[in-house]
Amino acid sequence: xxxxxxxxxxxxxxxxxxxxxxxxxxxxxxxxxxxxxxxxxxxxxxxxxxxxxxxxxxxxxxxxxxxxxxxxxxxxxxxxxxxxxxxxxxxxxxxxxxxxxxxxxxxxxxxxxxxxxxxxxxxxxxxxxxxxxxxxxxxxxxxxxxxxxxxxxxxxxxxxxxxxxxxxxxxxxxxxxxxxxxxxxxxxxxxxxxxxxxxxxxxxxxxxxxxxxxxxxxxxxxxxxxxxxxxxxxxxxxxxxxxxxxxx
Ligand SMILES: CC(C)(COP(=O)(O)OP(=O)(O)OC[C@H]1O[C@@H](n2cnc3c(N)ncnc32)[C@H](O)[C@@H]1OP(=O)(O)O)[C@@H](O)C(=O)NCCC(=O)NCCS
Numbered sequence: 001x002x003x004x005x006x007x008x009x010x011x012x013x014x015x016x017x018x019x020x021x022x023x024x025x026x027x028x029x030x031x032x033x034x035x036x037x038x039x040x041x042x043x044x045x046x047x048x049x050x051x052x053x054x055x056x057x058x059x060x061x062x063x064x065x066x067x068x069x070x071x072x073x074x075x076x077x078x079x080x081x082x083x084x085x086x087x088x089x090x091x092x093x094x095x096x097x098x099x100x101x102x103x104x105x106x107x108x109x110x111x112x113x114x115x116x117x118x119x120x121x122x123x124x125x126x127x128x129x130x131x132x133x134x135x136x137x138x139x140x141x142x143x144x145x146x147x148x149x150x151x152x153x154x155x156x157x158x159x160x161x162x163x164x165x166x167x168x169x170x171x172x173x174x175x176x177x178x179x180x181x182x183x184x185x186x187x188x189x190x191x192x193x194x195x196x197x198x199x200x201x202x203x204x205x206x207x208x209x210x211x212x213x214x215x216x217x218x219x220x221x222x223x224x225x226x227x228x229x230x231x232x233x234x235x236x237x238x239x240x241x242x243x244x245x246x247x248x
Contacts, residue, residue: 004033007047023085031087035080038091038222044070059154079151086199095206098152100144104137104198114139117161118146125168137200142166144202145174145190152188152204166190184208191215 008016012032019025036047039062043050051063062076075094080087081101088101115123122142129135145166150159159180167176174190187208193201205212216222 004037004047005029007036008032009048009052011052027082027085027087031080031082031089034087034221035078035089038089039076039078041223042076042091043073045073055154057154057156057158059151059156079148081147081151081201083199088201090203090205092205094210095212096152097206098148098150098204099201100147100151101199101201102140102144104140104200109136109140111136111139114143118142119162119165122165138168140200141168141172141192141202144200145192145204148190148202148204149188152206153183193217 005013005016008029012028016025016029019028033047036050039045039050040047043062045065049065051065052060053063054060060078060080062078064074068074076091077093077096078089078091079097079099080089081099082088083101084103084106086101086103088099090097090099115126118126118139126135126138126142129138143161145168146161146164147156149164150156150161153159163180164183165178166174169175172192172194174192177185177188177190179185179187187206189205189207189212191203191205193203203215205215
Protein backbone atom coordinates (compact mmCIF):
# COMPACT_ATOMS: atom_id res chain seq x y z
CA UNK A 1 0.00 0.00 0.00
CA UNK A 2 2.95 2.33 0.70
CA UNK A 3 3.94 2.55 -2.96
CA UNK A 4 0.36 2.93 -4.15
CA UNK A 5 -0.28 5.76 -1.67
CA UNK A 6 2.18 7.78 -3.76
CA UNK A 7 -0.41 7.73 -6.56
CA UNK A 8 -2.98 9.69 -4.54
CA UNK A 9 -3.43 13.42 -5.13
CA UNK A 10 -3.55 16.13 -2.46
CA UNK A 11 -7.29 15.90 -2.05
CA UNK A 12 -7.17 12.13 -1.56
CA UNK A 13 -4.31 12.43 0.90
CA UNK A 14 -6.23 15.04 2.87
CA UNK A 15 -9.25 12.67 2.96
CA UNK A 16 -7.05 9.84 4.25
CA UNK A 17 -5.81 12.07 7.07
CA UNK A 18 -9.34 13.06 8.11
CA UNK A 19 -10.33 9.49 9.10
CA UNK A 20 -10.23 8.80 12.83
CA UNK A 21 -9.91 5.02 12.58
CA UNK A 22 -7.07 3.14 10.96
CA UNK A 23 -9.39 0.66 9.23
CA UNK A 24 -11.28 3.54 7.51
CA UNK A 25 -8.01 5.17 6.47
CA UNK A 26 -6.82 1.88 5.00
CA UNK A 27 -10.10 1.17 3.25
CA UNK A 28 -10.17 4.60 1.59
CA UNK A 29 -6.52 4.24 0.50
CA UNK A 30 -7.11 0.78 -0.96
CA UNK A 31 -10.27 1.97 -2.75
CA UNK A 32 -8.51 4.92 -4.33
CA UNK A 33 -5.39 2.95 -5.25
CA UNK A 34 -7.66 0.37 -6.90
CA UNK A 35 -9.56 3.13 -8.71
CA UNK A 36 -6.34 4.64 -10.06
CA UNK A 37 -4.90 1.27 -11.06
CA UNK A 38 -8.04 0.21 -12.94
CA UNK A 39 -8.40 3.58 -14.67
CA UNK A 40 -4.70 3.57 -15.57
CA UNK A 41 -5.13 0.16 -17.20
CA UNK A 42 -8.21 1.41 -19.05
CA UNK A 43 -6.82 4.74 -20.23
CA UNK A 44 -3.06 4.31 -20.52
CA UNK A 45 -2.54 7.33 -18.25
CA UNK A 46 -0.22 6.50 -15.34
CA UNK A 47 -1.94 6.10 -11.96
CA UNK A 48 -0.52 9.29 -10.48
CA UNK A 49 -1.19 11.23 -13.70
CA UNK A 50 -4.98 10.75 -13.57
CA UNK A 51 -6.87 13.92 -12.70
CA UNK A 52 -10.33 13.99 -11.21
CA UNK A 53 -12.98 16.67 -11.13
CA UNK A 54 -16.14 16.67 -9.02
CA UNK A 55 -19.62 17.88 -9.85
CA UNK A 56 -21.40 20.37 -7.56
CA UNK A 57 -22.93 17.38 -5.78
CA UNK A 58 -19.58 15.68 -5.37
CA UNK A 59 -19.71 13.07 -8.15
CA UNK A 60 -16.12 12.40 -9.26
CA UNK A 61 -15.24 12.23 -12.97
CA UNK A 62 -12.04 11.85 -15.00
CA UNK A 63 -10.57 15.00 -16.54
CA UNK A 64 -9.13 14.63 -20.03
CA UNK A 65 -5.34 15.08 -19.98
CA UNK A 66 -3.77 17.92 -21.93
CA UNK A 67 -3.00 16.44 -25.34
CA UNK A 68 -5.92 14.02 -25.16
CA UNK A 69 -6.29 10.39 -24.12
CA UNK A 70 -3.33 8.14 -25.06
CA UNK A 71 -5.44 5.32 -26.48
CA UNK A 72 -8.46 7.31 -27.51
CA UNK A 73 -9.74 6.17 -24.16
CA UNK A 74 -12.32 8.91 -23.59
CA UNK A 75 -15.89 8.44 -22.50
CA UNK A 76 -15.05 6.53 -19.33
CA UNK A 77 -17.40 6.80 -16.40
CA UNK A 78 -16.87 5.16 -13.05
CA UNK A 79 -18.41 4.98 -9.63
CA UNK A 80 -17.06 3.82 -6.30
CA UNK A 81 -18.74 2.55 -3.17
CA UNK A 82 -17.32 1.34 0.10
CA UNK A 83 -18.84 -0.29 3.10
CA UNK A 84 -16.94 -1.81 6.04
CA UNK A 85 -14.16 -3.77 4.41
CA UNK A 86 -15.71 -4.03 0.94
CA UNK A 87 -14.95 -1.71 -1.94
CA UNK A 88 -16.92 -1.78 -5.17
CA UNK A 89 -15.83 -0.08 -8.36
CA UNK A 90 -17.79 0.08 -11.62
CA UNK A 91 -16.20 1.32 -14.85
CA UNK A 92 -18.03 1.82 -18.15
CA UNK A 93 -17.53 3.54 -21.51
CA UNK A 94 -19.92 5.94 -23.23
CA UNK A 95 -22.62 5.63 -20.61
CA UNK A 96 -23.20 6.43 -16.95
CA UNK A 97 -22.90 4.02 -14.05
CA UNK A 98 -23.71 3.97 -10.36
CA UNK A 99 -22.78 1.36 -7.77
CA UNK A 100 -23.66 0.76 -4.18
CA UNK A 101 -22.43 -1.88 -1.78
CA UNK A 102 -23.93 -2.58 1.65
CA UNK A 103 -23.24 -5.11 4.37
CA UNK A 104 -26.23 -7.12 5.59
CA UNK A 105 -24.75 -7.33 9.09
CA UNK A 106 -24.41 -3.58 9.75
CA UNK A 107 -24.90 -2.85 13.44
CA UNK A 108 -26.37 0.57 12.67
CA UNK A 109 -28.93 -0.99 10.34
CA UNK A 110 -32.37 0.51 11.01
CA UNK A 111 -34.86 -1.20 8.72
CA UNK A 112 -37.79 1.06 9.64
CA UNK A 113 -35.81 4.18 8.80
CA UNK A 114 -34.63 2.68 5.54
CA UNK A 115 -38.07 1.48 4.48
CA UNK A 116 -39.63 4.79 5.54
CA UNK A 117 -37.82 6.40 2.60
CA UNK A 118 -39.45 4.09 0.02
CA UNK A 119 -42.72 4.37 -1.94
CA UNK A 120 -46.02 3.11 -0.46
CA UNK A 121 -45.97 0.07 -2.81
CA UNK A 122 -42.39 -0.83 -1.86
CA UNK A 123 -43.22 -0.48 1.83
CA UNK A 124 -46.25 -2.73 1.34
CA UNK A 125 -44.15 -5.34 -0.51
CA UNK A 126 -41.71 -5.50 2.38
CA UNK A 127 -44.22 -5.47 5.23
CA UNK A 128 -46.13 -8.40 3.63
CA UNK A 129 -43.07 -10.62 4.21
CA UNK A 130 -43.54 -12.82 7.27
CA UNK A 131 -39.86 -13.37 8.08
CA UNK A 132 -37.88 -10.43 9.61
CA UNK A 133 -34.64 -11.58 7.93
CA UNK A 134 -36.42 -11.66 4.59
CA UNK A 135 -37.79 -8.14 5.22
CA UNK A 136 -34.32 -6.86 6.10
CA UNK A 137 -32.78 -8.33 2.95
CA UNK A 138 -35.55 -6.96 0.74
CA UNK A 139 -35.14 -3.52 2.32
CA UNK A 140 -31.41 -3.61 1.72
CA UNK A 141 -31.85 -4.80 -1.87
CA UNK A 142 -34.12 -1.86 -2.59
CA UNK A 143 -31.76 0.54 -0.83
CA UNK A 144 -28.66 -0.55 -2.80
CA UNK A 145 -30.56 -0.31 -6.10
CA UNK A 146 -31.93 3.12 -5.26
CA UNK A 147 -28.55 4.39 -4.17
CA UNK A 148 -26.86 2.95 -7.28
CA UNK A 149 -29.40 4.74 -9.49
CA UNK A 150 -29.12 8.01 -7.52
CA UNK A 151 -25.33 7.81 -7.77
CA UNK A 152 -25.42 7.13 -11.51
CA UNK A 153 -27.52 10.30 -11.83
CA UNK A 154 -24.96 12.11 -9.63
CA UNK A 155 -27.67 13.14 -7.19
CA UNK A 156 -26.97 10.78 -4.31
CA UNK A 157 -29.27 11.13 -1.34
CA UNK A 158 -30.40 14.47 -2.77
CA UNK A 159 -32.86 12.41 -4.87
CA UNK A 160 -35.90 11.46 -2.75
CA UNK A 161 -36.06 7.67 -2.59
CA UNK A 162 -39.87 7.70 -2.82
CA UNK A 163 -39.76 9.56 -6.18
CA UNK A 164 -38.88 6.37 -8.11
CA UNK A 165 -39.67 2.70 -7.60
CA UNK A 166 -38.44 -0.82 -8.22
CA UNK A 167 -40.39 -4.01 -8.60
CA UNK A 168 -38.12 -6.84 -7.54
CA UNK A 169 -38.16 -10.58 -8.13
CA UNK A 170 -38.27 -12.59 -4.89
CA UNK A 171 -34.62 -13.81 -4.87
CA UNK A 172 -32.73 -11.46 -7.13
CA UNK A 173 -33.51 -9.35 -10.14
CA UNK A 174 -35.32 -6.19 -11.16
CA UNK A 175 -38.67 -6.83 -12.83
CA UNK A 176 -39.67 -3.21 -13.22
CA UNK A 177 -38.46 0.34 -12.68
CA UNK A 178 -40.54 3.51 -12.47
CA UNK A 179 -38.17 6.49 -12.92
CA UNK A 180 -38.59 9.84 -11.19
CA UNK A 181 -40.43 12.63 -13.06
CA UNK A 182 -37.21 14.08 -14.53
CA UNK A 183 -36.11 10.79 -16.15
CA UNK A 184 -37.46 8.48 -18.83
CA UNK A 185 -38.42 4.84 -18.81
CA UNK A 186 -36.09 2.38 -20.56
CA UNK A 187 -32.88 4.36 -20.00
CA UNK A 188 -31.41 2.23 -17.23
CA UNK A 189 -30.45 -1.37 -16.68
CA UNK A 190 -29.86 -2.80 -13.23
CA UNK A 191 -27.94 -5.70 -11.78
CA UNK A 192 -27.83 -7.15 -8.32
CA UNK A 193 -24.73 -9.02 -7.21
CA UNK A 194 -23.50 -10.63 -4.05
CA UNK A 195 -20.00 -11.13 -2.75
CA UNK A 196 -20.22 -13.60 0.06
CA UNK A 197 -23.35 -13.91 2.17
CA UNK A 198 -23.05 -10.58 3.88
CA UNK A 199 -22.59 -8.17 1.03
CA UNK A 200 -25.18 -6.85 -1.37
CA UNK A 201 -24.17 -4.85 -4.39
CA UNK A 202 -26.28 -3.07 -6.99
CA UNK A 203 -25.36 -1.56 -10.35
CA UNK A 204 -27.30 0.98 -12.37
CA UNK A 205 -26.09 1.28 -15.96
CA UNK A 206 -27.31 3.68 -18.62
CA UNK A 207 -28.25 1.68 -21.69
CA UNK A 208 -30.64 3.82 -23.73
CA UNK A 209 -28.22 4.78 -26.52
CA UNK A 210 -25.81 1.85 -26.59
CA UNK A 211 -27.04 -1.56 -25.47
CA UNK A 212 -24.94 -3.29 -22.82
CA UNK A 213 -23.37 -6.37 -24.37
CA UNK A 214 -21.73 -7.81 -21.31
CA UNK A 215 -20.70 -7.22 -17.75
CA UNK A 216 -17.34 -8.39 -16.46
CA UNK A 217 -17.41 -9.08 -12.76
CA UNK A 218 -14.27 -9.45 -10.72
CA UNK A 219 -14.54 -10.51 -7.09
CA UNK A 220 -11.09 -9.30 -6.03
CA UNK A 221 -8.52 -7.03 -7.67
CA UNK A 222 -9.13 -7.39 -11.42
CA UNK A 223 -5.44 -7.42 -12.35
CA UNK A 224 -4.58 -10.43 -10.18
CA UNK A 225 -3.61 -13.42 -12.38
CA UNK A 226 -6.33 -15.66 -10.93
CA UNK A 227 -9.02 -13.10 -10.14
CA UNK A 228 -12.40 -14.69 -10.70
CA UNK A 229 -13.46 -13.01 -13.89
CA UNK A 230 -16.71 -13.78 -15.62
CA UNK A 231 -17.90 -12.55 -18.98
CA UNK A 232 -21.63 -12.30 -19.13
CA UNK A 233 -23.90 -11.52 -22.01
CA UNK A 234 -27.31 -10.12 -21.17
CA UNK A 235 -30.48 -11.73 -22.42
CA UNK A 236 -32.00 -9.85 -25.37
CA UNK A 237 -34.80 -8.31 -23.31
CA UNK A 238 -32.73 -7.56 -20.25
CA UNK A 239 -30.17 -4.81 -20.92
CA UNK A 240 -28.04 -5.91 -17.96
CA UNK A 241 -28.12 -9.57 -17.06
CA UNK A 242 -28.69 -10.18 -13.38
CA UNK A 243 -25.61 -11.89 -12.14
CA UNK A 244 -23.68 -12.57 -9.01
CA UNK A 245 -20.47 -14.02 -7.74
CA UNK A 246 -21.42 -17.25 -5.96
CA UNK A 247 -22.25 -16.95 -2.25
CA UNK A 248 -19.39 -18.25 -0.18
C1 LIG B 1 -23.27 9.93 -3.04
C2 LIG B 1 -23.64 9.56 -1.62
C3 LIG B 1 -24.98 8.86 -1.64
C4 LIG B 1 -22.55 8.58 -1.16
O1 LIG B 1 -22.84 8.09 0.12
P1 LIG B 1 -21.93 7.03 0.88
O2 LIG B 1 -22.72 6.45 1.96
O3 LIG B 1 -20.61 7.61 1.19
O4 LIG B 1 -21.85 5.92 -0.21
P2 LIG B 1 -20.78 5.11 -1.02
O5 LIG B 1 -19.70 4.52 -0.20
O6 LIG B 1 -21.63 4.17 -1.80
O7 LIG B 1 -20.14 6.14 -2.09
C5 LIG B 1 -19.07 6.97 -1.83
C6 LIG B 1 -18.43 7.34 -3.15
O8 LIG B 1 -19.40 7.83 -4.07
C7 LIG B 1 -18.80 8.80 -4.92
N1 LIG B 1 -19.66 9.98 -4.87
C8 LIG B 1 -19.60 11.07 -4.07
N2 LIG B 1 -20.60 11.93 -4.36
C9 LIG B 1 -21.31 11.35 -5.37
C10 LIG B 1 -22.46 11.76 -6.11
N3 LIG B 1 -23.09 12.91 -5.88
N4 LIG B 1 -22.92 10.93 -7.08
C11 LIG B 1 -22.30 9.75 -7.32
N5 LIG B 1 -21.21 9.32 -6.65
C12 LIG B 1 -20.72 10.12 -5.69
C13 LIG B 1 -17.40 9.05 -4.40
O9 LIG B 1 -16.47 8.38 -5.22
C14 LIG B 1 -17.43 8.45 -3.02
O10 LIG B 1 -16.23 7.84 -2.64
P3 LIG B 1 -14.93 8.70 -2.24
O11 LIG B 1 -15.38 9.73 -1.27
O12 LIG B 1 -14.01 7.67 -1.66
O13 LIG B 1 -14.41 9.26 -3.53
C15 LIG B 1 -23.71 10.78 -0.68
O14 LIG B 1 -22.41 11.27 -0.47
C16 LIG B 1 -24.56 11.90 -1.27
O15 LIG B 1 -25.78 11.86 -1.18
N6 LIG B 1 -23.93 12.89 -1.91
C17 LIG B 1 -24.65 14.00 -2.53
C18 LIG B 1 -24.55 15.18 -1.63
C19 LIG B 1 -25.21 16.40 -2.22
O16 LIG B 1 -26.20 16.32 -2.92
N7 LIG B 1 -24.64 17.52 -1.97
C20 LIG B 1 -25.18 18.75 -2.49
C21 LIG B 1 -24.14 19.79 -2.56
S1 LIG B 1 -24.02 20.59 -0.99
